[in-house]
Amino acid sequence: MTTPSPLGLHRSFGFGDRLGLATPGHLAALRHVPGFAPIFAQQSIREMARTQRTPEEVMQAAQNALSSAGFTGTWGADGDHLKTPADVQRVAAAGFCFFTIDPSAFVNNAADTMTEIEVQDEVERICADSTFAGVEFRDVYLGHEFPATEGAPLKFTSGDLDRAVVKYGRAVAHCEHMGKAIASACGSRAFEIEVSVDETDSPTRLLEHLFFGLELRRRGVPNVVSLAPRFIGDFEKGIDYRGDHAAFESQLRRHVAIARYCGPYKISIHSGSDKFSIYPAIGRVCGDLLHVKTAGTSYLEALRVVARCEPSLFREIAHYCRGRFAIDRASYHISSTDAAVAALPPFTGSTEEVPYLDEVVGRQLLHVTFGSVLTAGIDSLGRRFKEGILECLQRNDSLHQQLLESHFTHHLSLLNAG
Numbered sequence: 001m002t003t004p005s006p007l008g009l010h011r012s013f014g015f016g017d018r019l020g021l022a023t024p025g026h027l028a029a030l031r032h033v034p035g036f037a038p039i040f041a042q043q044s045i046r047e048m049a050r051t052q053r054t055p056e057e058v059m060q061a062a063q064n065a066l067s068s069a070g071f072t073g074t075w076g077a078d079g080d081h082l083k084t085p086a087d088v089q090r091v092a093a094a095g096f097c098f099f100t101i102d103p104s105a106f107v108n109n110a111a112d113t114m115t116e117i118e119v120q121d122e123v124e125r126i127c128a129d130s131t132f133a134g135v136e137f138r139d140v141y142l143g144h145e146f147p148a149t150e151g152a153p154l155k156f157t158s159g160d161l162d163r164a165v166v167k168y169g170r171a172v173a174h175c176e177h178m179g180k181a182i183a184s185a186c187g188s189r190a191f192e193i194e195v196s197v198d199e200t201d202s203p204t205r206l207l208e209h210l211f212f213g214l215e216l217r218r219r220g221v222p223n224v225v226s227l228a229p230r231f232i233g234d235f236e237k238g239i240d241y242r243g244d245h246a247a248f249e250s251q252l253r254r255h256v257a258i259a260r261y262c263g264p265y266k267i268s269i270h271s272g273s274d275k276f277s278i279y280p281a282i283g284r285v286c287g288d289l290l291h292v293k294t295a296g297t298s299y300l301e302a303l304r305v306v307a308r309c310e311p312s313l314f315r316e317i318a319h320y321c322r323g324r325f326a327i328d329r330a331s332y333h334i335s336s337t338d339a340a341v342a343a344l345p346p347f348t349g350s351t352e353e354v355p356y357l358d359e360v361v362g363r364q365l366l367h368v369t370f371g372s373v374l375t376a377g378i379d380s381l382g383r384r385f386k387e388g389i390l391e392c393l394q395r396n397d398s399l400h401q402q403l404l405e406s407h408f409t410h411h412l413s414l415l416n417a418g
């Protein structure tokens with residue numbers, strides 16, 4: 001049985017597979033486009049809850065598919081968005097070796113808009129608790145030059161530094177705590193760590209990234225291979241980038257320089273699927289220091305199979321999703337409104353997949369409701385949607401794998417096109 005291992009600082013791509021049937025298509029795309037180390041088992045704790053799958057099942061599905069395809073290469077397994085040491089234990093026990101720490105509960109998003117006085121009060125509170133364990137952070141960062149980016153070296157003013165400490169100080173202390181939990185859960189087994197702050201409200205400024213990266217190093221968080229900043233513009237699930245392309249590229253260039261300086265580690269692009277308009281720039285700017293994570297986009301290709309092969313089931317699912325949208329959208333960062341979803345034409349047959357599977361509103365509708373569809377939704381005969389979807393995929397496996405192969409060949413080749 002093939003087992004996952006750390007991928008190191010190679011350009012890499014995460015193929016999240018919520019239904020456990022997508023690995024053959026992912027692998028086929030990877031074979032078309034050279035240059036990516038793959039992660040075939042990747043699921044966040046939230047996704048495992050929303051798909052009712054265990055880390056063991058996620059791992060097993062990938063391993064079985066890779067073994068039957070005769071794959072002998074190196075591959076990774078990512079326990080994504082881990083928030084607590086208990087999360088770490090769960091995925092480590094199933095053999096995962098790439099651990100994504102999500103310290104977002106400790107990020108203070110209000111730091112951007114606090115007054116000077118509020119910032120000072122908060123810095124005092126942080127100094128009074130164990131966040132810096134007696135280390136005087138101003139001595140570490142003020143008055144030093146950090147030649148991380150092209151041009152003049154980066155320097156903190158005390159205002160920048162205090163705000164960075166307020167925003168990320170407790171988060172990076174949590175990463176240290178999680179890093180120890182990961183090292184002890186893995187024992188002698190090799191592992192690697194990613195840190196993600198992508199699911200926070202305010203973009204990661206360059207100096208904040210510098211502070212975060214230097215703190216990870218100073219605190220000895222082991223084997224950090226990637227960091228996912230929150231970028232400017234909008235990285236919404238399942239659709240292309242929205243924002244200023246030139247500004248994104250120039251900021252990404254400086255994030256990569258900081259990652260090289262503090263690590264080196266890779267820049268990780270979360271909600272990374274379908275960002276076709278910026279892939280060439282991402283590939284060009286990051287070089288090898290790139291990891292891209294995708295998940296929901298494979299689920300949408302699975303639903304495309306249902307729309308084509310079992311339109312009556314897809315019609316019921318689409319109808320159910322429209323009823324769930326107002327509630328299910330709450331935990332996502334998306335722009336589609338209730339009114340836009342209400343204005344979608346009802347799905348009546350296979351000719352109408354485009355508004356649901358190729359346009360923004362329909363994709364976001366199907367994306368945010370996946371947990372409800374897979375755990376609670378039932379069809380008119382009382383059968384769970386999940387069973388119907390899995391059966392449809394098994395019956396139409398070659399179409400499913402073809403759709404995935406071409407979808408991800410498109411992703412990977414655009415990343416290489418810059």
Ligand SMILES: [Zn+2]
Pocket residue numbers: 081196198199270271
């Ligand atoms: Zn993420």
